[in-house]
Amino acid sequence: MTSDRPQRLQPDQQGIARAAAILRDGGLVAFPTETVYGLGADARNDRAVASVFAAKGRPDFNPLIVHVPDWQAAQALCRFNDTADRLADAFWPGALTLVLPLRAGAGLSRLVTAGLETLAIRVPDHPLAQALLRASGLPIAAPSANRSGRISPTTAAHVVSSLGGRIDAVLDGGPCPVGLESTIVGCSDAPVLLRAGGLPVEAIEACLGRPLVLPSGEAGQPSSPGQLESHYAPSGTLRLNADAAGPGEVLLGFGHVVGATLNLSPAGDLLEAAARLFDCLHQLDAMGADRIAVSPVPERGLGRAINDRLRRAAAPRP
Ligand code: AMP
Numbered sequence: 392m393t394s395d396r397p398q399r400l401q402p403d404q405q406g407i408a409r410a411a412a413i414l415r416d417g418g419l420v421a422f423p424t425e426t427v428y429g430l431g432a433d434a435r436n437d438r439a440v441a442s443v444f445a446a447k448g449r450p451d452f453n454p455l456i457v458h459v460p461d462w463q464a465a466q467a468l469c470r471f472n473d474t475a476d477r478l479a480d481a482f483w484p485g486a487l488t489l490v491l492p493l494r495a496g497a498g499l500s501r502l503v504t505a506g507l508e509t510l511a512i513r514v515p516d517h518p519l520a521q522a523l524l525r526a527s528g529l530p531i532a533a534p535s536a537n538r539s540g541r542i543s544p545t546t547a548a549h550v551v552s553s554l555g556g557r558i559d560a561v562l563d564g565g566p567c568p569v570g571l572e573s574t575i576v577g578c579s580d581a582p583v584l585l586r587a588g589g590l591p592v593e594a595i596e597a598c599l600g601r602p603l604v605l606p607s608g609e610a611g612q613p614s615s616p617g618q619l620e621s622h623y624a625p626s627g628t629l630r631l632n633a634d635a636a637g638p639g640e641v642l643l644g645f646g647h648v649v650g651a652t653l654n655l656s657p658a659g660d661l662l663e664a665a666a667r668l669f670d671c672l673h674q675l676d677a678m679g680a681d682r683i684a685v686s687p688v689p690e691r692g693l694g695r696a697i698n699d700r701l702r703r704a705a706a707p708r709p
């Protein structure tokens with residue numbers, strides 16, 4: 392069988408330059424980090440980020456980790472506090488992701504953070520990841536490079552067998568040295584272990600001189616991405632599958648509908664709708680919309696994740 396997708400790029404200057412060019416054009420490139428292979432996209436490009444979710448076949452939008460080449464680049468995107476400074480100093484570059492308040496005007500796609508005001512950020516240590524970050528000059532959003540629900544890939548062959556023709560290229564750097572996802576620590580308040588991973592919790596606790604808070608009880612239990620989904624919902628109420636706006640409602644349209652105040656995608660393109668979803672919800676908030684009717688979005692492909700998010704936003708709140 393012959394297929395030119397994904398391009399297999401060698402770990403040399405030419406391969407790195409090609410990978411960087413694909414990312415700058417809004418394409419998807421899987422690349423090695425010390426933890427697992429990441430599925431990289433330009434974190435500032437809504438459509439590129441939406442296509443990450445499409446390629447993975449995710450049924451929901453959970454926020455992605457953004458990779459940057461150094462601490463300085465991280466500081467341009469997030470606000471650090473003493474705890475975060477200490478952890479970054481001790482463990483970056485490395486298998487530690489910090490969740491920190493996002494800076495206003497950081498310029499990232501809202502889809503990367505799933506509309507949250509916090510950002511998960513990491514400085515990877517792998518020389519190819521570093522080279523790609525520097526060659527592209529981009530913050531790179533990268534979840535693990537596997538289909539949703541499958542095992543994280545630790546070789547380029549794993550990536551190809553899982554994502555095949557759904558991505559543009561894979562930069563082949565051989566097996567990943569750590570082979571486990573990064574450890575995620577939330578640093579907005581008291582440091583919280585959000586996911587156990589490649590950097591041992593004991594090392595983090597020794598560095599901070601205090602235990603990490605465990606969010607849902609058990610040590611080492613990955614926090615359900617689903618828990619995060621409720622963090623962002625517009626302040627107005629949503630009525631889904633609406634054919635038209637009723638009295639006192641504004642319409643968030645999808646496809647060819649008349650009278651929409653905002654439209655996720657007038658052309659009915661699910662990728663465009665995913666790319667615009669969080670931005671539209673924020674815009675409706677900024678307008679002070681308190682009753683929002685939403686056009687039906689088909690329950691296929693990215694439509695499933697869009698509907699998941701809309702249903703969460705529409706659910707009764709405490
Ligand atoms: P992956 O990209 O597959 O390694 O998964 C990223 C993990 O980071 C998911 O479990 C997310 O829920 C978590 N995450 C990303 N952004 C945030 C955030 N802003 N707050 C809390 N957790 C986050």
Ligand code: MG
Binds near residue numbers: 534535543
């Ligand atoms: Mg994963």
